[in-house]
Amino acid sequence: MKKFKKTAAIFAAALAFTAFAGCGQTADNTVTEDTSAAAVSEGGYKIGVIQYGSHPSLDNCFAGIEQALTESDLELTIDRQDGNFDSATCDTIAKNMAAKEYDLIFAIATPAAVSAYAATANTDIPVIFCAVSDPVAAGLVEDMNAPGGNCTGTSDILDFSAQLDLIQALQPDATKIGVLYTTSEANSVSQLASLREAAEPRGIEIIDQGVQGAADVPQAAASLVTKVDCVNNFTDNNVVSNLTVLLEQANSANVPVYGSEIEQVINGCIGSVSIDYVALGKATADMGIRVLGGESAGTIPIGKISDGTAVVNTDVMANFGITLPDSYADAEKVTSADKTE
Secondary structure, eight states: OOOOOSEEEEOOOTTOOOGGGTEEEOTTOOEEEOTTOOOOOSSSEEEEEEESOOSHHHHHHHHHHHHHHHTSSOEEEEEEEEOTTOHHHHHHHHHHHHHTTOSEEEEESHHHHHHHHHHTTTSOOOEEEESOSOTTTTTSOSOSSOOOTTEEEEEOOOOHHHHHHHHHHHOTTOOEEEEEEETTOHHHHHHHHHHHHHHGGGTOEEEEEEESSGGGHHHHHHHHTTSOSEEEOOSOHHHHTTHHHHHHHHHHTTOOEEOSSHHHHHTTOSEEEEOOHHHHHHHHHHHHHHHHTTOOGGGSOOEEOOOOEEEEEHHHHHHTTOOOOGGGTTSEEEOGGGOOO
16 A cells, blocks of 8 residues: 655544535435535545544544544545434445545444445455444454454443442442443444343343434433433443433432443543543554555454543532542542533
């Protein structure tokens, strides 16, 4: 492959279809051809980024990818496009990128990765995914250590043992943990099974409530919080993007919600053993840079950042009358005032 000296031109903005892709987007997520789009300058690598939707975790993934690529020793253009949590939109974006023969596509979150993987099946365009908890279950790779094909990336698999340690430290009497998850999201199904496995030896019952889409969240959350001592939130994109609804229902029932990363804790969850999603994005970009340098994506093992950091929201703890135990004295402490609009 070509190699160039560093000059990065960033073309894409969050939540917008860029001129580079030759597409526009209407309010109902319909993608239309934009014949007035300006052409991208010649030379360098053409890098596509498909983000399933915008919420703090996925936004941080892109921030890490963008930073690492911009700081790399490559000449490139970055076209970031947002799927607005719609798989059909991701499919269209991916097909357009494949048709325009992008040199590499980054895909943030499982649905975006599935779209990119399908669109590039008969091409030589590598796909590097980010924040896919179970890429094997999603059908993206054959094995975590030997992906095969022309696809690899990073996993945001959660440390459920550490998460349960935190829950039991803050709520020693908790015996029933609720989970709201999207039944069609492979990551969430896989994570639910892993959480059950970790909870069983502790005598903790996992009570799950499945949803199919955003419209189901209010009623499902209202039902779930009546049955549990707390709720544990995964990296489920549908639930995370509707976290406010879950928190409203849980707070009304006096039930704490535990998140999966720091932004969720800042936004109202009581605590989490959090993954650094900016760091995950950087690791993902580094893998892409290796592929642009000539390595085969299928030979690069799936990357992980499994060492989480305990984070608690002291405002939320105070609201629930919970005192931080000495064993978590070193936990990162945030408040609701840390939230950025």
